[in-house]
Amino acid sequence: MRTVQACTIAGSDSGGGAGIQADIKTFQEREVFGTSVIVAITAQNTKGVNGIYPIPMQGVQEQLEAVFADFDLGAVKTGMLVDETYMIAVANFLKKYPLIPLVVDPVMIAKGGASLMAAEAMKEMKETLVPLATLITPNLPEAEELVEHTIMSEDDMVVAAYEIQKMGSCNVLIKGGHGANQREAKDYLLTDDGTGYWLAGPRYETKHTHGTGCTYSACITAELAKGKSVLEAVRTGKAFIDAAIKDELKIGHGQGPTNHWAFGRKERANDEKN
Numbered sequence: 043m044r045t046v047q048a049c050t051i052a053g054s055d056s057g058g059g060a061g062i063q064a065d066i067k068t069f070q071e072r073e074v075f076g077t078s079v080i081v082a083i084t085a086q087n088t089k090g091v092n093g094i095y096p097i098p099m100q101g102v103q104e105q106l107e108a109v110f111a112d113f114d115l116g117a118v119k120t121g122m123l124v125d126e127t128y129m130i131a132v133a134n135f136l137k138k139y140p141l142i143p144l145v146v147d148p149v150m151i152a153k154g155g156a157s158l159m160a161a162e163a164m165k166e167m168k169e170t171l172v173p174l175a176t177l178i179t180p181n182l183p184e185a186e187e188l189v190e191h192t193i194m195s196e197d198d199m200v201v202a203a204y205e206i207q208k209m210g211s212c213n214v215l216i217k218g219g220h221g222a223n224q225r226e227a228k229d230y231l232l233t234d235d236g237t238g239y240w241l242a243g244p245r246y247e248t249k250h251t252h253g254t255g256c257t258y259s260a261c262i263t264a265e266l267a268k269g270k271s272v273l274e275a276v277r278t279g280k281a282f283i284d285a286a287i288k289d290e291l292k293i294g295h296g297q298g299p300t301n302h303w304a305f306g307r308k309e310r311a312n313d314e315k316n
C-alpha cells in the first residue's frame with residue numbers, strides 16, 4: 043500500500059506542543075509520513091516564547107528543494123513564516139506545485155502573546171501566499187487582521203470568510219476558539235462552491251490549548267493528503283482537536299499542549315468494540 047506523505051513548513055517549538063512538533067505528531071497519528079521545512083527555531087515552553095531564531099534563507103531553500111525533489115507529497119501546510127522575506131520565498135517555491143493541496147495556517151501571535159510574524163509580512167501573506175491556498179485557517183484575531191475590521195458575531199464570521207475567499211483562498215475556515223461563545227467552540231467553513239458549514243463542539247474549560255491551531259490544520263492536511271475532500275478533512279480535524287483538548291495532558295507549568303493521542307485512542311477503542 044502506498045504510504046501517504048505530507049510536509050509542514052513552519053517554526054520549531056522546543057516545548058513540543060505547537061509548530062513543527064505538533065504537526066509531525068499529528069501526521070503520525072493520522073498515519074501520514076511527515077516531512078518538514080523548519081523556517082525558525084523558537085526557544086519555547088508552555089510558559090512562553092523566550093527566543094526566535096530564523097534559519098538562514100539558504101537553509102530554508104535547501105530544505106524545500108530536498109523535500110520536494112524526493113517525496114511524493116499529498117499535501118503541504120504552512121505555519122509560522124517569520125517575516126515577508128520567508129513568506130515570499132516560500133510562496134515563490136510553492137507556486138511551482140499548484141497540484142499539491144496547500145493549507146495555510148496564518149500564524150501571527152502565540153497564545154502567550156509573542157509575535158511570530160512581523161507586521162509588515164501581512165501584505166505579502168495576502169498577496170503571495172493566500173492566493174495559493176487550497177484552505178486558509180485563521181483564528182479570529184488573524185481573520186480580523188486579514189480583513190482589517192473587527193469580527194464580533196457569527197454573522198461577521200460569515201462576512202469575513204467571503205472577504206478572505208475573495209483574496210484568493212479557495213476554501214476558508216475561521217476558527218472560533220477566541221470567540222465569546224462560552225458554551226461552544228464554533229468554526230465556520232466556506233467551501234469553494236460558496237457553501238457555508240458551521241462546525242461546533244463543546245467548549246472545554248481548560249488552559250491547555252497551546253498548539254490547537256497547528257494540530258487542527260495538520261490533521262486537515264493529513265486528510266487532504268489522503269485524498270479526502272476539504273469538508274471531510276475539516277470534519278475529521280474538528281473531531282481530532284475536540285478529543286485533543288477534552289482529554290488534556292497536564293504537561294508543563296503554563297498553557298499546556300493538547301493530547302495528540304486522544305483521537306486515535308478513541309477510534310481504536312471503538313474498533314475493538316465493533
Ligand SMILES: Nc1ncnc2c1ncn2[C@@H]1O[C@H](COP(=O)(O)OP(=O)(O)O)[C@@H](O)[C@H]1O
Nearest residue numbers: 181217218219220227228244245246254255287
Ligand atoms: N476551550 C476550547 N474547547 C473546545 N474547543 C476549543 C477550545 N479552544 C479552541 N477550540 C477549538 O480548537 C480549534 C483551534 O481554535 P483556535 O483557538 O481558534 O485557534 P488557534 O489555536 O489558531 O488560536 C478550533 O476548532 C476551536 O473551535
Ligand SMILES: Cc1ncc(COP(=O)(O)O)c(N)n1
Nearest residue numbers: 053054060061152153252253
Ligand atoms: C513555532 C510555533 N508555531 C505556532 C505557534 C502557535 O501556537 P499557539 O497559538 O497555540 O501558541 C507557536 N506557539 N509556536
